[in-house]
Amino acid sequence: MKVKTDLKVEGYPTMVWFHGGNFVRGSPNAINPFQLVLKQKVIFVSVAYRLNIFGFFSTLDNEAPGNFGLLDQVASLNWVKNNIASFGGDPDNVCIFGHDAGAVSVGLHLISSYSSGLFQKAIAMSGNVLSPDTVNIARKEIITVDKVATAFSCFRKPTYQLLDCLRRVNYQALLDIGEPLAEWKPLVDNGFSNISLPFLTDLPSKMFADEIFSPVPILTGYTNMEDALLLDKDGSEDSGISQREFDVMREEVVLSDITVDNSSCFTNQHHIQDAVAFFYKPIPPTTNETVLRKLFLDFYTDKVYGATTYQLAKYISKHAPIYLYRFDLKPFSDVANDGIPDWVAVPHNFDLIFAFGMPYLPLPEDLNKWDYRDKSISDIIMKMWTNFAWYSNPTNSGVIIQWDPFEVEKPGFFIIDRKNFTMSTPETVNYKAFEFWTDFYPKVVEIGTKCCKEVQDDSSANMTRINRYLHFGLLIYFILSLIN
Template sequence: EDCLYLNIFIPDGSPGIKGYAVIFWIHAGDFSNGAPTDIEPFQVVFKQKIIVVTFSYRLNIFGFLSTADGEAQGNFGLMDQSAALFWLKKNINHFGGDENKITIMGHSAGAISVGLHLMSEEWSKGGYSGAIMMSGNPITDKVVRNPRSFSDSLDAISILFGCNRRPTSMLLSCLRKVDAKTLATNIPPVEWGPVIDYGLSNTSAHFIKDYPRKIFIEGNFQKVPILMGVTDMEDILSLVDDIKDTKITYNDFLQAVDEISKHDLKTSVENDENCTNSQIITDAITYIYPPQNEGVDILKKFVEFHTDRMYVAPLFLMADILSKDNEVFAYLFSVRPQSKLLDLPKWVGVPKFFDQIFIWGVPYMNNSNILNEWTSSDKKISDVIMTMWANFAKSANPIISNVYVKWNSFRAENNSILIVNQNFNSELGNNMFSVRFWNNYYPNLV
């Protein structure tokens, strides 16, 4: 398949002696879909005078198939990202860019990719000067998997396409003869993604040596400035089938929590002793997140529970680890556009991707179908966000110029993060009890 292309967006005017700072954008899509065209960087490039580079990388079975051996070690999509990054570092000066000011930036799976580049040894070292991770974190559970976990999927694929399962060289030779579109549209639903490929190949360097949490805790990562954060209700639109349904009961809440705790036990337990912990876990979670009333209050508590578990706690853990060696700026995005993009109830916070509206200057885009609905407040917030992100790319300090925002860098002793709302308050982490529960207590339970 012919899919590996770069798009380089360059501002008008003179780049100066050293050249423009560069943002290297890694798109989202769960490593299975998405495209560089998912965002339009024109407003950031025009207003902030920086270069933005978007690019394609192999996805799904084409980018992340692993046979757990040297025939297909996996992580080919990540290797594509690295190839694009070093091509950029070598050639960006021809486009007016500064090869010493390249910030790798991504959202969701793109942010996870950024984190994996931070800990990659031979593939990414020296290719960038800073990193921005939005709504994604490599130390979140099950982001990186053991390649042998795909064994059943390979069995199913070999049967589906009439290929020999072993040796794996014959399986791959057979699959390569299948039309790419046929392969992409007919494979079983498999969540292909990053794997630990250490020791799988004698001819190619590994990309991921071990589980990210272990690697980061041991301090084996690139020491560069970091900007990272999440929205306050990341998965609300996929988590709740009908956000207008306020008939949810406390028993519904308990059932959902119990199912999640049993799933965590099933996937992490090493012996049968912890299998009795299910009720203990449910009791602990409901103690931390006690709904006061049925209906909306329970919905909010369930979303809070999920967001803390999957996003906020990993954010604080990652920021704590990185801040020992790096300047880290952490944020929680809590402001929604005033324009009615979706008919969302007032209690709903900021869903996943809604922060991207401000980061890419969507309120200023002339081709928007809701152009007339963007308010001056939406534009003002977008201006501040674009300026801070561009400042970080230029100087590693998001508030160095043209903004009047106090944003303290993260330190373990203060847990300070920027609350991105109408007032842009830099506050202490106000939910540290639940963060400590997920990062310190919960892993011991499961």
């Protein structure tokens, strides 16, 4: 009797974790995956990658193209592809997932040719590659190279001598002096090297719009108050924000989107600010500082997290299933909420409590401090996340919950809260705000900054300016109809 030896033995799904930390800090050991692995039967791989100046400094040429931290992640994916079967994993069922900067990394792997084919699905938590300023561009990085050379008393050119000088600097000095010199993060490195391919050929927004990405199933979302703790004033419940603070902070966020060098365009910047202020002004007017605080958080969360998640889903859903969630569930256990004001719902990092089974991993003195409900909810979240790793569907097995994939005609978010786990409705998710940020706002910015990007002769300048204001007026009329 012959025994077949060419049968493929399938292993467990492999979940490859990219830690957060804004690309300047963090550790692969910060998360304990014990409960996830034990209960859900997956292979877990946590990746160490270069951070800070070591991971993201670039000389903008062959000598140091940059994105070394991301290339470390690619090296880990290649290692998993070649070796994970020896550990019981399936090299053809790899799910990359990450949080914060790790989630941005996941998005970048979707559009990089280096990563293509090395994973089959992806989970991005509390971070989005389409959020503002996720990557740097060469025009701005030229200043960084000059700053680094000056800070360490190195010759700026030729760049091989600059690197030779930096290599002689103590590593701790590089970190201590180098970190504040720039916002260290991924870089569009197209054209830097003639001996290697770029990791990132264009801005992520442009690549997704041009449909240059790996069409794999995705699960992604955010918490309902990601950055709330930044507004916490000494833990005071009554520490709201004034109307003045509200206006200044909102204007600063919008101003970061307007990259112009011509100061004569200041009036047009006011038009852009007015459009955003109109959409988010309190109705009826109020001086209640706690109401204004909530309104600012809604504005910021909608813009940075909600709208970018919504936009990513519109790109991906044409080619692969994508499941969206919003985490509204605050832990029941006092030990988890210690030091967190009652007005803060679910801030950054609090989704990790449930996704990694932290209620089961307390210190001995805290064994009885975790509420049984948090343990039960953690079991469900871990099951859904690993269901996705197994089957590309979070509710495929062992969970009797409805979680529909996103569709442009039916743009659902899965809402995770204390009362129930349900699909979103227009009452629970502000879809108009998402459309404002993804469709209308870019048009306002384009019109508001257009004069800064054009060279015109004097004979046509006045008529062009009139046409421009007429066009802007039509856009303002559109926003009124959108809101009403």
